[in-house]
Amino acid sequence: MPLPPPLRLTGAQVLRDGALRDADLALAEGIIVEGPGAEVDLSGFLVLPGIVDLHGDGFERHIAPRPTAPFDKARALRSAAAELAANGVTTAWLAQSWSWEGGFRAGSFAEDLMAALDAARDYLLPDVRLQIRLETHVVPEHPAVLAAIDRHGIDYVVFNNHLPEALEIASGRPDRFAAWAAQHGRGADEHMGYVRRALEQEAEVPRALTALAARLSERGVRLGSHDDGDAATRAFYRGIGAHVCEFPTTVAAAQAARAAGEPVLMGAPNVVRGGSQSGNIGAEALVAAGLCDALVSDYYYPALAQSAWHLADAGTLPFAVAWQAISTVPARVAGLSDRGVLTPGARADVVVIDPETRHVEATFAAGRIAHLSGRAAARFLASRAAAALAAE
Numbered sequence: 001m002p003l004p005p006p007l008r009l010t011g012a013q014v015l016r017d018g019a020l021r022d023a024d025l026a027l028a029e030g031i032i033v034e035g036p037g038a039e040v041d042l043s044g045f046l047v048l049p050g051i052v053d054l055h056g057d058g059f060e061r062h063i064a065p066r067p068t069a070p071f072d073k074a075r076a077l078r079s080a081a082a083e084l085a086a087n088g089v090t091t092a093w094l095a096q097s098w099s100w101e102g103g104f105r106a107g108s109f110a111e112d113l114m115a116a117l118d119a120a121r122d123y124l125l126p127d128v129r130l131q132i133r134l135e136t137h138v139v140p141e142h143p144a145v146l147a148a149i150d151r152h153g154i155d156y157v158v159f160n161n162h163l164p165e166a167l168e169i170a171s172g173r174p175d176r177f178a179a180w181a182a183q184h185g186r187g188a189d190e191h192m193g194y195v196r197r198a199l200e201q202e203a204e205v206p207r208a209l210t211a212l213a214a215r216l217s218e219r220g221v222r223l224g225s226h227d228d229g230d231a232a233t234r235a236f237y238r239g240i241g242a243h244v245c246e247f248p249t250t251v252a253a254a255q256a257a258r259a260a261g262e263p264v265l266m267g268a269p270n271v272v273r274g275g276s277q278s279g280n281i282g283a284e285a286l287v288a289a290g291l292c293d294a295l296v297s298d299y300y301y302p303a304l305a306q307s308a309w310h311l312a313d314a315g316t317l318p319f320a321v322a323w324q325a326i327s328t329v330p331a332r333v334a335g336l337s338d339r340g341v342l343t344p345g346a347r348a349d350v351v352v353i354d355p356e357t358r359h360v361e362a363t364f365a366a367g368r369i370a371h372l373s374g375r376a377a378a379r380f381l382a383s384r385a386a387a388a389l390a391a392e
Contacts, residue, residue, distance in 0.1 A: 004368070004369070005028075006028035006029075006036065007027045007037045007040060008027075008036060008040070009027075009047055009350075010041055011042050011043030011045075012043065013045075014048075015046070016342055018320055027350065028367070030366045031345060031347060032344050032345065041379055042352060044355075045354060045376060046354075047351070048350070049327040049331075049339070049341055049342050050327060050349030050351055051088045051305065051327050052340055053084070053089050053296055053297045054093055054156075054246075054294065054330045054333060055131060056092055056095060057094070057298070058300055059080035062076040062079045063076040063104075063113075073120075076116075078120055081128055084128070084301060085126055085363045085370035086363070086371045086373075087360055088304070088360040089304065090339070090363065090364075090370070091334075092126055093129045093131040093156055094131065095131045096131065096133065097110070098133065098135065098138065099138065099162070100194055100195075100198040101162075101184060101194060102194065107138070107148075110148070111144075111152075114151075125368055127365065129156070130154055130156075131157070132148075134157055136160070136161040137161065139204050139208040142212050145212070149219065149221060156221065156224075157221055157223055158244065159224075160225065161227075170188075170195070174188065222244065223243065224242050224245065225242045227247050227248070228249065229249045229253060230253055234248070234253050235256065243262045244265065245257035245263065245265065246296075247265065247280070248281070249281060254286055255291060264292050265292070265294050265296050265330075265333070266283035266287070266294075267295065268295040268296060268298065269299060269303040270283035271303070271310055272303045272306045284311065284314070287311060287317065287325075293329050293333070294326065294333055295326050296330070304326045306358075307322070308326060327339075327340045349365055350363070351364075354375055361373050361376035361377065362376045
């Protein structure tokens with residue numbers, strides 16, 4: 001896709017060096033530069049680094065808006081990418097399960113999604129990648145996992161174990177377990193058979209995960225764990241090289257990660273809604289206690305930008321710091337030094353927000369316009385940059 005000629009965004013407050021500053025921002029050849037360009041007056045707007053989302057499954061609604069109504073994956077991914085851009089997300093990992101559950105969480109489905117993403121990537125403006133959420137009890141499938149990672153260049157794997165939750169739901173909430181089974185087109189007894197077969201691998205899991213993690217680390221794959229319930233669980237994953245702590249379910253697990261200098265990720269919807277939809281610990285309390293480094297979209301992309309405003313309104317964090325928790329910090333966690341900041345030489349991932357409405361009105365992904373709407377769109381169209389943008 002062609003890049004627009006150089007642009008210079010003037011008059012806005014720009015997030016740089018941890019603070020909002022009155023400054024101009026120039027974009028050329030897909031990066032932030034110091035130099036001239038076709039000017040766009042963005043007085044009254046905020047210009048912020050693009051959001052980096054390390055874990056989101058909102059894309060699932062594009063692929064299968066109903067469990068029995070799947071759609072073409074490549075086209076669905078283009079739709080999901082448009083939603084990401086409309087919410088200011090310029091880099092995103094789609095969190096796809098590889099689980100004993102089967103169905104939309106089967107390894108075969110994950111591989112099909114990887115292939116679809118490979119086919120669609122040239123048409124996607126945000127940088128869209130895939131994270132494998134690997135269930136711990138799929139030991140026989142580890143060779144297939146490694147082969148898929150090699151074939152599709154997967155760079156992020158998190159381990160999680162939903163078996164304890166499955167057993168708890170089956171015994172305490174049989175109606176909910178039956179609904180879970182129905183999502184996979186099964187009865188409760190059949191679904192419990194899948195649970196039992198996964199449990200049969202219990203003795204093999206620690207050794208198998210240790211070996212798999214070593215092979216993934218050799219490939220440069222970033223590793224983490226999901227839903228750690230205590231310090232001992234976090235210590236196990238730390239020991240095999242899985243240093244990212246996603247969605248700890250207790251303060252003790254988050255404290256253990258913090259003590260070891262490991263990044264803790266929590267869901268932005270948890271912040272916006274004032275608590276976890278599944279009854280786990282509150283993300284905002286962890287943020288306030290200094291036990292959460294970055295926020296991710298989890299199941300709802302709009303919550304990312306909303307969470308920054310929420311934290312600022314509540315006095316939990318200054319807005320600039322809260323925005324860094326969805327841009328600068330996750331970029332660092334991912335090892336991406338070229339984004340999450342608006343400094344010369346960085347990738348031109350830029351979000352323009354109207355602070356009155358708090359809407360994302362423009363998103364640039366690597367210098368290309370991925371989303372444009374509202375008053376900001378009127379400013380672009382009324383500026384000397386209009387001809388340049390029309391050429392794009």
